[in-house]
Amino acid sequence: MAQFIKIYPENPNEAAILKVVQVLKAGGLIIYPTDTVYGLGCDITHSKALERVAKIKGIKLEKANFSFICHDLSNLSDYVKQIDTATFKILKRSLPGPYTFILPGNNNLPKEFKKKKTVGIRIPDNTIILEIVKQLGNPIVSTSIYDEDEVLEYSTDPELIFEKWQNLVDVVIDGGYGDNQPSTIIDLSESEPVVIREGKGDISIL
Secondary structure, X not given: OOEEEEOOOOOOXXXXXXXXXXXXXXXXXXXXOOOOOOEEEEEOOOHHHHHHHHHHHOOOHHHXXXXXXXXXXXXXXXXXOOOOHHHHHHHHHHOOOOEEEEEEEOOOOOHHHOOOOEEEEEOOOOHHXXXXXXXXXXXXXXXXXXXXXXXXXXHHOHHHHHHHHOOOOOEEEEOOOOOOOOOEEEEOOOOOOEEEEOOOOOHXXX
């Protein structure tokens, strides 16, 4: 059964953050708050954990469109091809924030994602998950637990999330109520930005 760990976004407890990081390093799965909906994630370098996430979502890993949560823009060059100034300016003015940006992937992507030409990048405006990623030292792969067919409380109330997910993951973080609106997805992999999904993030940043 999963651990249920309370962490306050205003001042994340370092011991609690490190406990979550240890779980990730050991191949564990976590559910965590973002600036949009709660997410399900694992260490990007852990193959078995990636397989577990794909299985929970009912998809083949090589077909999965997971996004990567990075601590800041300096992580980008690890997995993204060099981007032009205009693209960088869009990222700079909108992150951290409620966006997922599709960017061209480079050759350093983990082997499970080698065939992918693009990668979704998230830098949420949430101190809890940013601190976890910072302490982990590399991005986590992420997918939202948002389900449009479900009663909204299941996506937003950490205690209800724990009830539903406690036997599927290793840690559920209670970071307070989540939002019920997903991130705005913008494709920046071609010459012109394309809005794939309008969510919480304002598209006037383009």
